[in-house]
Amino acid sequence: MICAPLMAESVEQMLSDMHQAKMEGADVVEIRLGCISDFQPHRDLKLLLENKPLPVVVVYGPTWEGGEYEGDEQERLQALLLAKDLGADYIELELKVASAFMKEDKLDRLNSKIIVSCYLDSLASLGEDIHCLIAEMRSMNADIIKFVSGTMIAYCTGERGLISQLLSFKFGGVFAYGSLEGTEICGLPSIDSLRQAYGVKNIDKNTVVFGLISKPVSHSKGPILHNPTFRHVCYNGIYVPMLVDDLKAFFIAYTSSDFAGFSVGIPYKEAVIDFCDEVHPCSAGLCLLAFARWVKLQEALLRAKSLAAAVSGKALPFEDLIGFRPEKDAILANATPLGMHQNTDRIPVPEETLRDYKLVFDAVYTPRKTRLLKEAKAAGAIVVSGVEMFLRQATAQFSLFTGHKAPEEFMRGIILEKF
Helix, strand or coil: EEEHHHHHHCHHHHHHHHHHHHHHHEEEEEEHHHCCCCCCCHHHHHHHHHHHCCCCCECEEEEHHHECCCCCHHHHCCCHHHHHHHHCCCEEEEEEHHHHHCCCCCCCCCCCEEEEEECCCCCCCCCCCHHHHHHHHHHHCCCCCEEECCCCCCCCCCHHHHHHHHHHCCCCCCCCCCCCCCCCCCCEEHHHHHHHCCCCCCCCCCCEEEEEEECCCCCHHHHHHHHHHHHCCCCEEEEEEECCHHHHHHHHHCCCCCCCEEEEEECCCCCHHCCCCCCCCCHHHHHHHHHHCECHHHHHHHHHHHHHHCCCCCCCCCCHHCCCCCCCCEEEECCCEEECCCCCCCCCCCCCHHEEEEEEECCCCCCCCHHHHHHHHCCEEEEEEEHHHHHHHHHHHHCCCCCCCCCCCHHHHHHCCCC
């Protein structure tokens, strides 16, 4: 189920956000009572729970567990019990207080399911104790256990933690958390992206996982292309972005058969060859040709010269390009990151030299119309976007991933609409 956390400051806005969440496709909402100004349990819970348009999780988190509530602890717990009695679908209790309630049998399960939660800043100091902590949570006889950390499971936020949301249902999770349009919550994907880009409602234990290994990775358009294509051909798969810092550590960690294939992005397109069991001779050559920079910094000039010699070309230090004029009707192919996200205002050659090129190709596809392509077109050159290369790569990847012929026209339609 897709769950939308709501943090409105009034009951009226909370109800409005509930209806918006339902309209956007959420299955359940998490209402955080500590965010409501002048919260009055009997008055406000009655309004919220009698008028809810979809199931709710009631959370009244104390500050000692990262929540908003700073008042009397008994009053907080009484409000949660009241929410249960008024028909809340789920009640969240912190591990520290859940134990006493469970042992004293204060919680009648007829109306509400109980979520026992534990929030940690870091798991690094726990070591093997993490298993004891999880066992303790399971011993509470809760309907659901919720374990949240900035660095690990059940759910993690931010770019690194996105896969914990996307793959939650594959590994037995109950909720995937998404934010409302216009009220984005830092570190959470939007409800729309969970539904449309990733199709998380279709994920089950049999879903085959594919990933993009890159750094950065958030700019990638791969998920909004591959995932709808999987659904289009009724293939039970998901394609997820994976922010990777250490390639060796990544391949040690992700050895499970649940992960069936990976695409590789910057800066690992060459380095990944060292981790392959088999490399096709053609692929080894293409790796150098397609992904090594034609223009290298001084410390890599010798390598650039070797590469240039292999294709009967010439290597130049980057600074020499300032005065470099190519022969008439030359072809310029930019295979550097210049022009992509965070470097969108840069081009790899002086602007005044663009009129000497007959054709300019930019491997960058985000943004679709790079500054290089705009300047080259204005100078009279034929321009080719990186989107064309991206489409050909994507169709080849799809066939390798699934063993089926890629629906090229369907994929092209997504690219033209979304990119």
